[in-house]
Amino acid sequence: MEVLKEGFFGSIHSVYSIAIIIIPIMIALQVLKDFKILDKITKPFNFLSRIFKTSDEAVLPLLVGIIFGLSYGAGVIIQSAKEGELTKRDLLIITIFLATCHAVFEDTLLFVAVGANGFIIIGTRLVAAFILTCFIAKKTSVVISLNANNK
Amino acid sequence: MLINSIKTGFKKGLETTWMLGKIIIPVYFIITILKHTVIINWIADAFRPIMALFNLSGEAAIVLVLGNVLNLYAAIGAIKAIELSPLEVTVIAMMLSFSHSLLVETAVTKKLGISGFKVVAVRLMLAIASGVILGRLGGLIS
Numbered sequence: 038m039e040v041l042k043e044g045f046f047g048s049i050h051s052v053y054s055i056a057i058i059i060i061p062i063m064i065a066l067q068v069l070k071d072f073k074i075l076d077k078i079t080k081p082f083n084f085l086s087r088i089f090k091t092s093d094e095a096v097l098p099l100l101v102g103i104i105f106g107l108s109y110g111a112g113v114i115i116q117s118a119k120e121g122e123l124t125k126r127d128l129l130i131i132t133i134f135l136a137t138c139h140a141v142f143e144d145t146l147l148f149v150a151v152g153a154n155g156f157i158i159i160g161t162r163l164v165a166a167f168i169l170t171c172f173i174a175k176k177t178s179v180v181i182s183l184n185a186n187n188k
Numbered sequence: 189m190l191i192n193s194i195k196t197g198f199k200k201g202l203e204t205t206w207m208l209g210k211i212i213i214p215v216y217f218i219i220t221i222l223k224h225t226v227i228i229n230w231i232a233d234a235f236r237p238i239m240a241l242f243n244l245s246g247e248a249a250i251v252l253v254l255g256n257v258l259n260l261y262a263a264i265g266a267i268k269a270i271e272l273s274p275l276e277v278t279v280i281a282m283m284l285s286f287s288h289s290l291l292v293e294t295a296v297t298k299k300l301g302i303s304g305f306k307v308v309a310v311r312l313m314l315a316i317a318s319g320v321i322l323g324r325l326g327g328l329i330s
Binding site for chain 1: 189190192193194196197198200201202204205208209212213216217220221224260261264265267268269272274277278280281282284285286288293296297299300301302307310311314318322
């Protein structure tokens with residue numbers, strides 16, 4: 038009986054502590070999305086395309102994925118790819134980055150709700166994804182330039 | 189327009205809460221019941237050597253498995269039910285934020301035309317490396 042009571046109150050409390058975090062986030066993300074705020078502010082982030090040696094068009098899907106998550110990011114990526122804006126290389130770079138680092142606000146705050154240190158998580162994740170992507174970007178650009186030389 | 193966005197956002201927040209509630213509540217119940225049986229001790233004993241690498245207790249293995257196979261919500265239900273220290277929660281959260289929901293998310297990356305196997309390998313390696321480093325560092329501090 039005690040066990041069931043513990044399970045009941047504990048689980049309700051868990052859901053509540055997450056609800057008070059997830060609802061404001063969803064509202065903020067929806068406002069960002071509806072007002073197309075990201076589309077307007079990709080310029081300051083264009084330096085990413087130079088570091089990763091992608092086209093500037095890759096920056097928007099990358100930002101969308103980092104903030105809104107993999108599934109939503111994938112939607113934008115597939116859309117951009119269909120419109121022919123992204124190269125095969127852009128796709129690889131975006132996917133590598135987003136596989137390790139996506140939905141940073143939602144995922145991180147969920148863990149903060151259960152007592153984790155959010156700064157450590159978000160910081161490590163961004164830095165690790167950045168380093169990994171730089172590494173892959175360097176490797177693939179070597180392959181591409183080799184191919185170009187062969188031609 | 190702004191009001192509409194806020195309304196939609198609020199509705200999405202409620203939907204997410206409902207969705208995660210459906211996962212967290214049963215997971216929390218099952219783990220709470222397990223906690224009062226010897227099964228949790230068997231699991232903890234079995235995983236103690238591996239979890240020690242990350243400076244985590246053996247029970248934490250349940251959280252990592254749930255997060256990787258199912259999703260973060262299931263992992264969070266389990267984190268709440270097993271009492272863990274803030275350091276342990278941070279280490280687990282770090283590891284899980286690199287690699288989670290592997291079944292679903294790998295399907296998404298595959299749709300983008302990138303090898304699922306490689307993506308999973310990279311994510312698991314990052315999770316393990318970050319877990320070892322953070323676990324050790326945290327152990328030194330506390």
